[in-house]
Amino acid sequence: MTKAANYFEEKYWKDGSLAEKMLAELNSLAGSLGRKVNIMEVCGTHTMSIAASGIRNVLPDEINLISGPGCPVCVTSSGDIDRVLKLAELKKGGLIITTFGDMVKVPGSRKRTLNDVKISGSDIRVVYSPLDALKLASDKPGKEVVFIGVGFETTAPLIAATVKEAHSNKIKNFCVAPLFKLVPPALRYLLDTGIAKIDAFILPGHVSTVIGYKKYFFLADEYAVPGTIVGFEPIDILNGISIIIKQIKYNDPKLRVEYSRAVSADGNLTAVKLMEEVYGTYDAQWRAIGPIKDSGYIFSKKYEDFDAFNRFCVAPVETEEPKGCLCGKVLLGLAKPPACHHFGKSCTPQHAVGPCMVSAEGACAAWYKYGIEK
Amino acid sequence: MFFENIPLACGSGGRLTCELIKEVFQSSFSNKFLNELEDAAVIDMPGSKIAFTTDSYVVNPLFFPGGDIGKIAVCGTVNDLSVKGAVPVAISCGFIIEEGLPLKILKEVVSSMKKAAAEANVKIVTGDTKVVERLKADKLFINTSGIGVVKKGIDVSQKRIKPGDLIIINGDLASHGIAVLNARNNLGIKGDIKSDCAPLNGLISYSIIPNGPSCMRDVTRGGLGMVLNEAASSCGYSIEIDENALPVSKPVKSACDMLGIDPLYAANEGKVAVFASEKNALKILSSMRKHKYGKRASIIGRVLPEKKAKVWLKTSIGAKRMVAMPEGEQLPRIC
Incomplete structure (x- = not known):
């Protein structure tokens, strides 16, 4: 592991002439590889940043950027979306469903969304923080407030803190639908199954800030796969790609932290401790993948009363993916969005067939919004 | 259109707003002035051209750093007229007030409108007030319409x-x-x-x-x-x-x-x-x-x-x- 002492001051983040130099170097490096290299990003914010900066259009043909299961809404299985919809339709008017914005537009197996349920009269509210949901619960003691807990290790700590506060303040009319997912087990799954050909990973910036970079040592140690943790500016991403290509060229796979302005070895210890207290892991269901070992958080014994699915007896639902929808393949890096026959025709952000078109961080939404062709 | 009931996004000014306007309003009201779909309609009158526009304001919160619903209600309509090359002359205002709104708030909003109208040099010449039952509106909605004169030779579109x-x-x-x-x-x-x-x-x-x-x-x-x-x-x-x-x-x-x-x-x-x-x-x-x-x-x-x-x-x-x-x-x- 080497830690870069690099030029990542803010003034370089969008430096056009620096980008030009980096691209020239990448072109000659990639040309010397003599093969195509597949680099997967596993963070929705990277997916959007790559698309918004147009990086794909200026990279050499040898470098193939593929999006992985990095969008929290997209990886939520359609069975779990159906469970959320069931919750939302319970006791109309008596239950307040609170959620981050993206979730309201995701269709379940019968094409219904939380937005549809809202228009039909259920009380669905977009909040910016689970703490807002908790405040709502304490302001309205006669109502049950449910927060839809979707997200990776980035959102899980804040929700853990909220639940802890509800527990210590004895706020009984608040609970959470736990649908959290963990990034490292998904990476391991991708490499174990070899389902997609992945030569290297661009690792998530925000998640790494929370869990720390040590959690990714296994990529190089056990699988000989390079990984770089990078920030979200175009220069950060170009730099990450450049490091990966050099490692591949010289057959020297390592974990590199190029986001040291935010990421440490052990991460945010307060957040990690909090998650260890409030959650335990289980084999979460991932869209189009199924269960992945120890890849999700549910509440630990002490906090199990806060599980909304248990509180309202909403059992897991078996469902099928929408017909012809390639979201599953897109999430695994097996298909690019335009390969789906729904893409841009029967599936648009206004009327999405699958979640990758709905979420602001989904790969299909990124390709559609920014008019990406290759 | 992909919806049977109006989603909130129809009010966001994006593609859905555009579709709603075209498929519901424009298809019914179609005429050469409306069909330009610009910020204000410019209508030929004997001897001059008049720009005419309307807009409703539903801001939450009513007051925010840099402005309030009253200031926006005046500025928005003044700007819609101005970008069509018109000199704003007069605006109307319609208030839809939720029962129970503190009078103090209404007065503050109106005072802000007065100030904005003075800066823009337009007169608020007519108005309307409706009060609806509690929860039938969110505190205060304002509609303003405005007319302006487009000088000869000015044509921006x-x-x-x-x-x-x-x-x-x-x-x-x-x-x-x-x-x-x-x-x-x-x-x-x-x-x-x-x-x-x-x-x-x-x-x-x-x-x-x-x-x-x-x-x-x-x-x-x-x-x-x-x-x-x-x-x-x-x-x-x-x-x-x-x-x-x-x-x-x-x-x-x-x-x-x-x-x-x-x-x-x-x-x-x-x-x-x-x-x-x-x-x-x-x-x-x-x-x-x-x-x-x-x-x-x-x-x-x-x-x-x-x-x-x-x-x-x-x-x-x-x-x-x-x-x-x-x-x-x-x-x-x-x-």
Whole structure:
């Protein structure tokens, strides 16, 4: 592991002439590889940043950027979306469903969304923080407030803190639908199954800030796969790609932290401790993948009363993916969005067939919004 | 349309708003003035041309840094008239008040309207008041309509946009959208984030009109991204803007980055996008920069000869990508 002492001051983040130099170097490096290299990003914010900066259009043909299961809404299985919809339709008017914005537009197996349920009269509210949901619960003691807990290790700590506060303040009319997912087990799954050909990973910036970079040592140690943790500016991403290509060229796979302005070895210890207290892991269901070992958080014994699915007896639902929808393949890096026959025709952000078109961080939404062709 | 019941996104000024207008209102009310789909309709009257516009204001919260619902209700209508080259003359105001609204609040809003109307030099000449039962409206809604006179020889419209025209914006983008979002949700984002809400008729009549613009657009809901897409689809040519040239203040930029909001689609209440030939654009730019609402004016892009009606962005790393029409409301990201 080497830690870069690099030029990542803010003034370089969008430096056009620096980008030009980096691209020239990448072109000659990639040309010397003599093969195509597949680099997967596993963070929705990277997916959007790559698309918004147009990086794909200026990279050499040898470098193939593929999006992985990095969008929290997209990886939520359609069975779990159906469970959320069931919750939302319970006791109309008596239950307040609170959620981050993206979730309201995701269709379940019968094409219904939380937005549809809202228009039909259920009380669905977009909040910016689970703490807002908790405040709502304490302001309205006669109502049950449910927060839809979707997200990776980035959102899980804040929700853990909220639940802890509800527990210590004895706020009984608040609970959470736990649908959290963990990034490292998904990476391991991708490499174990070899389902997609992945030569290297661009690792998530925000998640790494929370869990720390040590959690990714296994990529190089056990699988000989390079990984770089990078920030979200175009220069950060170009730099990450450049490091990966050099490692591949010289057959020297390592974990590199190029986001040291935010990421440490052990991460945010307060957040990690909090998650260890409030959650335990289980084999979460991932869209189009199924269960992945120890890849999700549910509440630990002490906090199990806060599980909304248990509180309202909403059992897991078996469902099928929408017909012809390639979201599953897109999430695994097996298909690019335009390969789906729904893409841009029967599936648009206004009327999405699958979640990758709905979420602001989904790969299909990124390709559609920014008019990406290759 | 893909919906049977009106979703909230129909009010966001993006693609859904556009569809609703075209498929429900325009298809029923179709006429040559309405069909221009610009910020105000310009109607030929004996001896002169009159610009006419209307807008409803439903802001939550009613007061926010840099403005309030009353100031917006006046400025918005003044700006819609002004960008059509009209001198605003008179506006009407209709109030829909929720039962129980403190009188003090109504008085504050009205006093703000008085101040804005004085700055814009327009008269509020007629009005209407309705009070609805509690919970049948959210505190206070205001509708204003306005008329203005378009002087002879002035003709600005999207149809007049030509390849080679430069595009100017009069200052920093997205500050209204972020200021309201911050206030509405108590996000607690610190820094100088204030709505840009302002009447632009002075800037437009002194700095822009005399220098011959092809077109002007009031950049509000849906942001610059929406306005440029509408302009491209109306004139038929593609537009290219330069990411490095887009003015966004540092606090607003940081807030946008943090929340995952694209400043190109965030709302403004005191921004005009001006299209003009290169020669005229340079004159307009230097004149705008002398006006208090144009100090940070800059050239942000140009109209291309390409007849695809697309909007392209040259990114900071020199790549090119599309700027799509906004789909609906922008929602903060999850992680």
